[in-house]
Amino acid sequence: MGDSCSAFLPLLLLLLSASLVASDSIQDSFYKCLSVNSQISFPLSTSFFTPNISAFTSILQSSAQNLRCLVPSVPKPELIFTPLNESHVQAAVICSKQLGIQLRVRSGGHDYEGLSYMSQVETPFVVVDLSKLRSIDVDIEDNSSWVQAGATVGEVYYRISEKSKTHGFPAGLCTSLGIGGHITGGAYGSMMRRYGLGADNVLDARIVDANGRILDRESMGEDLFWAIRGGGGASFGIILSWKLKLVPVPATVTVFTVPKTLEQGATKILYKWQQVADKLDEDLFIRVIINVASAAAKGERTVQTSYNALFLGGVDRLLKVMSESFPELGLQRKDCTEMSWIESVLYIAGYPSSTPPAVLLQGKSLFKNFFKAKSDFVREPIPETGLEGLWKRLLEEESPLMIWNPYGGMMSKIPESEIPFPHRNGTLFKIQYLTSWQDADKDIAAKHIDWIRRLYNYMASYVSLFPRTAYVNYRDLDLGMNKDGRNTSFIQASGWGNKYFKNNFNRLGF
Ligand SMILES: Cc1cc2nc3c(=O)[nH]c(=O)nc-3n(C[C@H](O)[C@H](O)[C@H](O)COP(=O)(O)OP(=O)(O)OC[C@H]3O[C@@H](n4cnc5c(N)ncnc54)[C@H](O)[C@@H]3O)c2cc1C
Known part of the structure; x- marks a missing residue:
């Protein structure tokens, strides 16, 4: 030896x-x-x-x-x-x-x-x-803001709210996302049903192209301006800053989170949610966070589905909307809290209540872990038998997480080819699958990654097919990648390009 x-x-x-x-x-x-x-x-x-x-x-x-x-x-x-x-x-x-x-x-x-x-x-x-390039210039009169790429979305939301309680921006729910990379893939958040994606609300951009030139919307031309709004990070130059279109938000919004376990009828309620979530009033966004929790019986585990929502209005109107469209959830006034839009940003991001909004200026993430994630888009409700098979698989894993995000509203009205992000009319909701762990050991990683791949295989019969679509901001190298970083043909790349961009991949490729 x-x-x-x-x-x-x-x-x-x-x-x-x-x-x-x-x-x-x-x-x-x-x-x-x-x-x-x-x-x-x-x-x-x-x-x-x-x-x-x-x-x-x-x-x-x-x-x-x-x-x-x-x-x-x-x-x-x-x-x-x-x-x-x-x-x-x-x-x-x-x-x-x-x-x-x-x-x-x-x-x-x-x-x-x-x-x-x-x-x-x-x-x-x-x-x-680009973390040192993070200036944010909000112009309320013009309903716009120039934001440098290294700023987080939380800083953007805070700077807008500092100037106006009735303006906002419809991007991600997690406040530590960098605006630079986030918008290059679409950028959805809790106002997407009302206003679309962050990328749908970009007015201009400054980029450095492959020759080192700085270009804005006028000098880059409409083709390149189309491609950078959703065509994926690092593909079409370096974004220096985005000019964002601000959107109106009410002075009072309402939030709630209602958990339902299997023992509380989670399967039937989720089946109903799938039928209504994309058709609800556009001011209402109810996502479902699905994880595994301790069951009432000692030592047992159960699946928990949490309905986590933002309503762009007061509690009275929300209760009316819910009793007309989704009474099965049994939402009550005591479940709801009225607050300002910036407070709702903190709530949805998972900050403890009463955290001051200025925490967003720290630009820090709330947690970090080892993880692997995948995504799917759903066009037909998943039957209860399909959900039951899903629960069985979730219960096999230590820390599984799924997040189901409703579509419809403005997302259905924007044509598929408007920007590269193609998942529009006909999409009921998006699924994000995630598994996380706390250990650098490669065998542990392999075990969790194997689990999520098997789950993804199981879900094939319930989600979009031909192509089986995915969200480019939830990058998943299982779908394919450049082998040596350079020499990949357009045909090879369409293997994953069509999944992320559908027909828009043809325009991105030429
Ligand atoms: C905890 C968590 C929560 C998330 N929540 C949401 C959510 O609510 N909504 C949503 O839509 N997505 C969400 N995402 C996905 C997120 O939108 C993408 O990961 C996005 O790419 C992050 O951008 P970034 O700048 O933070 O990442 P980075 O890792 O810095 O960049 C992502 C990609 O973009 C490229 N890139 C970065 N900066 C630039 C630039 N200036 N110019 C050109 N290319 C660049 C990078 O090279 C890389 O390929 C979440 C991700 C995580 C980890």
């Missing part, structure tokens, strides 16, 4: 020193190139992080949401660059091209497969982390 190790030592050292030289020269070359190409100089110590300095790991981990993508076996970047202004981003693009190094762009770090800070292949790459 000792012998065989020492026999490999010289070769190992040789390889190690060769790779050190290579990394050193990448870092040096990149630094020199950035200095030449940036219009404004940048402080090395606070914007250029190489693996040999102690801050590297904490910067890498800072916004990375999926711990599965940070384990030691996953390739790490040669360096992380945190631009301080737009010209630094231009310089990073020019230099990566000149030096032939791949770039990964990170805004909020919530990519499900960690694509903004890791690589699937052993190719040297650099992370451009």
Whole structure:
């Protein structure tokens, strides 16, 4: 054993020193190139992080949401660059091209497969982390806001609410999402049935293209402006900032969460929800969060379905809507709380009640774990027998989670080809499947990933088919990916492109 190790030592050292030289020269070359190409100089110590300095790991981990993508076996970047202004981003693009190094762009770090800070292949790459570009300029008179890519959606919501109690923006429910990456895939939230997606409410954008030029809507043209609003992150240049269209929100909204376990008739109520959720009053968004909880009987587990809702109006009108359209849930006045829209943002995101809205300025996520997720779109209600099979599978897993998001309303009125996000009329709801764990061990990860793949197979007969569609913001590399990061044909890519974008993939590809 000792012998065989020492026999490999010289070769190992040789390889190690060769790779050190290579990394050193990448870092040096990149630094020199950035200095030449940036219009404004940048402080090395606070914007250029190489693996040999102690801050590297904490910067890498800072916004990375999926711990599965940070384990030691996953390739790490040669360096992380945190631009301080737009010209630094231009310089990073020019230099990566000149030096032939791949770039990964990170805004909020919530990519499900960690694509903004890791690589699937052993190719040297650099992370451009936009977390220092996060200014937000709200113009209430103009009903708009310019927001830099590194701002979180929570900061955007807070800055809007600071200026007006009756304006909002319809993007994600999780407040630590980076607006930069989030809108590139669609961006849905609790106002989607009333106003559509974040990407449906973009007025303009500033991007850096592959040649390092800054373009806005006028200079990029309508084709590229179409593609960046939902065509997927990192595909069509680097978004520097979005100009968002603000939407009206009432001064008082109402929220509720009503849990129902199997013992409380969850199956029948969920069957009914599937028939009404997309047809309800457009001001009402009721999603269903499904997990496994302790049952009333000691030591037993049960499936719990929680109806978590935002209503854009007061409790009196909500109770009327519910008694007419979904009495099966048995919603009562005591289940409901009236509040301002910004308070509802905190409620839906899961902050403890009475958390001050200014917490959103911290731009932090509430939790991090190791996870794998997948998605589906449903066009016909899943029968009760199908639900029962689903419960059986959920009960086999330690921490399973499903979130069912209702469609209809504005989502059905916007044509499929309006922006690349295609899941519109005819979609009843979207399913997100998720399993999470707390251990870096690869066998544990493999066990959970196997479980979610089997669940996904089981669901095939109940969800959209030909293609079996998926939400690009819930990136799922099981559906396919570029094998070497570069040479994938359009035909190969349509294997997953059609799932994320349906027919819009043809326009994205040409
Ligand atoms: C806990 C959690 C909750 C979520 N909740 C919702 C939700 O409510 N609604 C919803 O629609 N989605 C939700 N998502 C999915 C989320 O929209 C996507 O993960 C989105 O891509 C996150 O954007 P980001 O900037 O935070 O991520 P990043 O990881 O920084 O980026 C995601 C992708 O976009 C690319 N990218 C990042 N910045 C830019 C840029 N400036 N220009 C070009 N490309 C860029 C990255 O390279 C990567 O490919 C959730 C995800 C998580 C982990």
